[in-house]
Amino acid sequence: QNSELFTLTYGALVTQLCKDYENDDDVNKQLDKMGYNIGVRLIEDFLARSNVGRCHDFRETADVIAKIAFKMYLGITPSITNWSPGGDEFSLILENNPLVDFVELPDNHSTLIYSNLLCGVLRGALEMVQMAVDVKFVQDTLKGDSVTEIRMKFIRKIEDNLPAGEE
Numbered sequence: 001q002n003s004e005l006f007t008l009t010y011g012a013l014v015t016q017l018c019k020d021y022e023n024d025d026d027v028n029k030q031l032d033k034m035g036y037n038i039g040v041r042l043i044e045d046f047l048a049r050s051n052v053g054r055c056h057d058f059r060e061t062a063d064v065i066a067k068i069a070f071k072m073y074l075g076i077t078p079s080i081t082n083w084s085p086g087g088d089e090f091s092l093i094l095e096n097n098p099l100v101d102f103v104e105l106p107d108n109h110s111t112l113i114y115s116n117l118l119c120g121v122l123r124g125a126l127e128m129v130q131m132a133v134d135v136k137f138v139q140d141t142l143k144g145d146s147v148t149e150i151r152m153k154f155i156r157k158i159e160d161n162l163p164a165g166e167e
Helices: 003-020 024-050 058-074 117-128
Strands: 079-081 089-094 131-139 148-157
Touching (some): 003 024, 024 058, 024 117, 058 079, 058 089, 058 117, 058 148, 117 131
């Protein structure tokens, strides 16, 4: 697929959301919600196409996200840095975010998290493989930072809740 077409289509989506909602916080929430719904569905495609087995820990999950998933869907490989001492939190550094090609944030949208869809996608996909995570942008080149940084924090393993008698 043509990445420029995707980038422009995504830009049109964000522009429409900015027109439809009162403030940037509401747009950020909608982008996260849309991303979550995409992630919930995308994980099946990812698992089928990548032949990745179950990850044994959060470090392995980070490697799969950065080296396989981002490469497969966005054509980039973010670096994994800033691990917390407990190994439950890390940063993905995107030297180049394809979603923001041709984008400049207007002054009246300074709190817009333009690529927030990515946070939702990661959250939704990981939830489908029994991992509750918190995902947020902490740096963004659109806001003058030198890199784009997504912070991921493992919250808990989601236990399968099977109906009684169906173990």
